[in-house]
Amino acid sequence: MGIIQKINYKLLKKESNRLSIGDTASLQYESKSGFWRVRKFTGICMKKSYKGYNERYTLRNIVNGVPVELSFYSRWNLIVSLQKLGVKKIKGARKGSLTFLRGKPLNYSKVRV
Numbered sequence: 001m002g003i004i005q006k007i008n009y010k011l012l013k014k015e016s017n018r019l020s021i022g023d024t025a026s027l028q029y030e031s032k033s034g035f036w037r038v039r040k041f042t043g044i045c046m047k048k049s050y051k052g053y054n055e056r057y058t059l060r061n062i063v064n065g066v067p068v069e070l071s072f073y074s075r076w077n078l079i080v081s082l083q084k085l086g087v088k089k090i091k092g093a094r095k096g097s098l099t100f101l102r103g104k105p106l107n108y109s110k111v112r113v
Contacts, residue, residue: 007053019045019057019084021098024111027059028073028080038080041070042111047097060101062110067102 019025026042046069048054055074055103060067072079101109 003035005052012037019048019082021041021045021048021096024085025057025059025082026085027070027082029076030078041068043068043070043110044101044109046097046100046101046109047071060098060107065106067106067109081098 023045024042025045026040028038028040030036031039041059041061043061045057045060046060047058048055049058051074056068056071059073060069062068075080
């Protein structure tokens with residue numbers, strides 16, 4: 001094991017909130033549009049890239065009839081909170097990513113909370 005892998009392993013032990021493909025998650029993050037404010041985005045975890053300390057997630061939801069995807073790193077410094085919701089929209093997701101949702105009708109990836 002190299003030095004970088006040891007550091008990643010120690011940092012991952014502290015992490016308790018891990019998302020998996022098909023989970024519904026709520027993300028609050030800081031955004032600057034004129035001034036800093038906290039925005040909330042709720043969606044289905046569609047894709048998970050990289051492993052370890054630098055995990056990257058893609059959330060998808062339908063907002064006003066338009067499909068919206070938000071990609072972020074799990075260690076992004078603008079994240080206020082990330083929580084997994086109890087609703088499991090896609091059950092038995094056996095694929096590594098749910099990118100097939102892009103070709104499906106909009107109601108497949110809509111999250112109502």
